[in-house]
Amino acid sequence: MEFDLLTSLYIFMLACFIGFELVRRITPLLHTPLMSLTNALDAISVVGAILLVGEHKSTFTTVIGTVAIVAATSNVVGGFLITDRMLKMFRASGPKK
Amino acid sequence: MIPGQETLIEIAYLCATALFILSLKWMSSPATARRGVRAGELGMLLAIVGTLIHQEIVDYRWIATGLVLGSMIGVPLGLVQMTAVPQRTALSHAFGALCVTLVGAGEYYLQAPAVPRFTMAVLSLEVILGALTFTGSLMAAGKLQEILPQRPITYKGQNFVNLSLLAVALCVAAYLVVHPEQTALFWVILIVPLVFGVLMIVPIGGADMPTVISLLNSYAGLSAAAMGFVIGSKLLIIAGALDGASGFILSVNMSKAMNRSFSNVLFGAFGQEQAAVASTQETRAVRSAIPEEAAAILAAANRVIIVPGYGMAVAQAQHKVRELFDGLTKRGVDVRFGIHPVAGRMPGHMNVLLAEADIPYDKLFDMDEINGEFPQTDVALIIGANDVTNPAARNDTTSPIYGMPILDVDKARTVMVIKRSMSPGFAGIDNPLYYLDKTLMLFGDAKAFVGDIVRELSGNTRG
Numbered sequence: 001m002e003f004d005l006l007t008s009l010y011i012f013m014l015a016c017f018i019g020f021e022l023v024r025r026i027t028p029l030l031h032t033p034l035m036s037l038t039n040a041l042d043a044i045s046v047v048g049a050i051l052l053v054g055e056h057k058s059t060f061t062t063v064i065g066t067v068a069i070v071a072a073t074s075n076v077v078g079g080f081l082i083t084d085r086m087l088k089m090f091r092a093s094g095p096k097k
Numbered sequence: 098m099i100p101g102q103e104t105l106i107e108i109a110y111l112c113a114t115a116l117f118i119l120s121l122k123w124m125s126s127p128a129t130a131r132r133g134v135r136a137g138e139l140g141m142l143l144a145i146v147g148t149l150i151h152q153e154i155v156d157y158r159w160i161a162t163g164l165v166l167g168s169m170i171g172v173p174l175g176l177v178q179m180t181a182v183p184q185r186t187a188l189s190h191a192f193g194a195l196c197v198t199l200v201g202a203g204e205y206y207l208q209a210p211a212v213p214r215f216t217m218a219v220l221s222l223e224v225i226l227g228a229l230t231f232t233g234s235l236m237a238a239g240k241l242q243e244i245l246p247q248r249p250i251t252y253k254g255q256n257f258v259n260l261s262l263l264a265v266a267l268c269v270a271a272y273l274v275v276h277p278e279q280t281a282l283f284w285v286i287l288i289v290p291l292v293f294g295v296l297m298i299v300p301i302g303g304a305d306m307p308t309v310i311s312l313l314n315s316y317a318g319l320s321a322a323a324m325g326f327v328i329g330s331k332l333l334i335i336a337g338a339l340d341g342a343s344g345f346i347l348s349v350n351m352s353k354a355m356n357r358s359f360s361n362v363l364f365g366a367f368g369q370e371q372a373a374v375a376s377t378q379e380t381r382a383v384r385s386a387i388p389e390e391a392a393a394i395l396a397a398a399n400r401v402i403i404v405p406g407y408g409m410a411v412a413q414a415q416h417k418v419r420e421l422f423d424g425l426t427k428r429g430v431d432v433r434f435g436i437h438p439v440a441g442r443m444p445g446h447m448n449v450l451l452a453e454a455d456i457p458y459d460k461l462f463d464m465d466e467i468n469g470e471f472p473q474t475d476v477a478l479i480i481g482a483n484d485v486t487n488p489a490a491r492n493d494t495t496s497p498i499y500g501m502p503i504l505d506v507d508k509a510r511t512v513m514v515i516k517r518s519m520s521p522g523f524a525g526i527d528n529p530l531y532y533l534d535k536t537l538m539l540f541g542d543a544k545a546f547v548g549d550i551v552r553e554l555s556g557n558t559r560g
Contacts (some may be wrong), residue, residue: 007216008326008334015322015335022121028438028463031347031445032182034124035314037188041117041137042340045321046167047148048200048328053163054154061203062156066163068203072196073167073176075189076141082185084134086449087330089179090127095458096489 025068034085046072102152108181109147109294110332114139117336127458144332167389179453180301180410183306183442190313191234197320198227202287210278217277221270226284226320232294234313239305240298241442249302254512262293296453303407304484306442308351315344347444354438354464356490356501382521386537388546389511392553395421396539398475398511400431402467404504405447406440408516412543415454418480421547422456424554428540433460435467435477437485468505477509481543483516487528496525512536515546 026034049072053065116136123133149160177185189430201224204506205212212220266289269282276282301309318340325333333469352358386394395401409415425432434456440447448461461472471477479486486506489496506512514531516538530536539546 008254008329008331011331012322012326012334013340016170016342018118019121019250019339020346022118022125022339023343024489025125026121027126028350028436028445029448029458030124030127030130030459032186032279032443032449033130033445033476035123035186035310035347036182036189037120037124037134037137038314038318038340038343039186039193040141041120041336042193042318042321043118044113044141044144044197044336045200045324046334047144047322047333049163049196050145050148050160051151051153051328052200053159054149054151054156056156056159057207061206061468062159064199064203066159068196068199069160070167070170071164071192071199073164074171075192075196077168077171078174078185079189080134080141080493081172082177084131084184085175086179086182086223087127087134088485089129089449089452089455090130090458091455092127092459094146 004007030087030091033083036079036083036086040076043075043079044057046076102150106147106151109143110330113140113144113147114332114335117339121339179449180413181242182449183310183446184238184445186236187241187310187313189239190310190317191231191238193317194227194230194234194320195323197317198224198231198287200324201227201327202283203352205283209280209283212277214277216327217274218270219323221273221286221318223323223327224286225266225270226316226323228290229294229297230313230320232291233298233309234294234317236295236298237309237313238305239299240301240303244513247303249300249305250307252298255296255300257323259296260295262289266293268291275537285450299336303442304439305355307439307444307446308348308355310443311344311347311351313344315341315348318342318344346506351439352443354502357497381532383531383538383542384534386513386534388539388549388553391537391539391546392550394511394513395425395430395476395478395550396554398430400433400470400471400474401425401476401478402433402435402438402474402506402509404477404479404482404486404506405436405451406480406482406485407442407446408483409543410441410446410450410481412481414480414544414547415450417544417547417551418451419454419456420551421554422460426550428554433467433470435462435464435471435506437464437482437504440482440485462500464504471505471508471536474509476511476513477506479506479514479516480513480547481515483528484526486530487526489526489529493529506530507533507535508536513539515539515541515543517542 049065049068053062105188117140120133120137123129240247266286269285273282316335322334322337422432436447486504488507490498490503
């Protein structure tokens with residue numbers, strides 16, 4: 001698919017604004033899980049690593065790409081896991097006291 | 098090629114993007130936050146599956162190896178103790194940055210010598226940000242895990258050396274944009290930022306960690322966005338921008354909470370306020386109390402606000418604090434928690450520890466929410482916090498922390514401070530709070546002392 005530079009810059013800018021607006025609303029209560037969640041989302045860079053390895057254009061890129069996949073995947077798995085563990089602990093006072 | 102396959106992949110990426118945005122949106126309240134995690138997971142799954150069906154992929158063996166190995170490392174990293182969350186977070190920033198840096202290096206290796214100018218520019222940015230975040234985060238994790246000395250190490254001209262290194266990397270990057278065929282120079286924009294990352298964290302002390310972790314979070318996101326430009330992935334640009342924005346907001350919050358200017362944060366000039374306060378060692382009188390007295394005062398109170406700090410985390414006192422919370426609540430005492438934004442070692446650190454100890458989150462209040470409540474409070478109980486309660490920040494213009502927003506504990510009727518000794522806190526600043534007539538010092542280990550108070554309280558109930 002065609003990749004247009006200017007369009008990409010627009011996308012980047014809009015995504016930054018959305019990010020600001022969304023994160024501003026997040027209560028300080030959840031700032032630690034927020035950071036581990038964004039960490040997991042950020043590991044979407046695994047997509048780039050998968051393409052680099054899968055194209056298999058040279059042994060060098062395949063090897064460093066594989067290391068990259070390992071690093072990013074550990075963030076995906078670990079990040080979502082710990083975020084959910086943390087959020088499970090947050091409970092309101094009330095019915096189940 | 099299967100017809101429409103490319104469209105299918107693009108649709109998968111589009112859905113993943115929407116799910117990522119929803120994921121952040123749902124994080125705004127504890128009631129919907131777990132749904133946010135589900136959305137994020139689904140988005141990630143879609144994106145990875147979408148990528149795997151790419152027609153350019155000819156070999157799956159290495160990919161499978163990487164995914165399996167990564168999962169094997171990820172599971173234990175997802176199961177660490179809650180007290181280890183700050184160092185785990187720093188470590189995962191390092192992993193994210195490592196991935197970005199390696200892919201950047203790989204892309205350059207494949208495309209050199211004929212790299213288009215724009216690609217070379219964002220590629221340089223990707224590698225520089227990725228490399229400095231990688232070593233910087235490893236250093237931060239090492240300090241938090243106490244493998245490395247936690248004390249800030251400073252020397253003369255430190256900022257000059259650091260900024261020069263960064264300038265060298267940026268200049269070489271600019272040269273590479275014009276002459277991408279100078280492949281040897283690529284090593285410079287890889288290695289110099291690696292060194293810079295280490296030096297950047299050397300002067301950082303423990304209390305600066307919340308700001309630094311947030312900043313590294315932001316860098317990790319921005320480097321991923323840069324990678325999105327390099328490989329032409331809108332999904333990556335958006336995910337990176339979201340992460341970058343999130344880390345940016347958190348670091349601005351943290352710097353405000355420490356009364357640091359914004360440029361101070363951007364240029365990474367942390368830990369420079371290690372003002373060696375010439376402590377006038379006149380031994381001023383303090384009032385101290387034993388657990389029995391503390392328990393009696395707490396039991397007689399109507400409203401209590403507990404102010405936790407890093408000392409509570411170090412002493413692992415959060416479960417004893419929960420027992421205290423339960424004991425007092427049972428007696429009809431209204432107990433709330435007042436939490437300073439930079440309490441602990443990362444944003445929200447105290448909230449997670451208290452939630453782990455099963456304290457309901459509607460009893461946890463941010464500084465701005467609770468500060469107006471102290472004048473109507475009978476007892477402010479400070480557990481392992483120091484500088485964030487120092488009234489000198491409000492009225493002593495000569496104090497190094499002057500201007501820093503603090504919790505107004507001194508406005509409560511009685512203040513009790515659990516502390517190991519009279520030694521000053523991290524910033525080395527004396528705390529006038531301790532010499533007030535209304536202040537009672539409770540000397541001892543936080544966990545043991547709270548345990549003693551709890552025992553006294555339950556003893557009274559039985560008697």
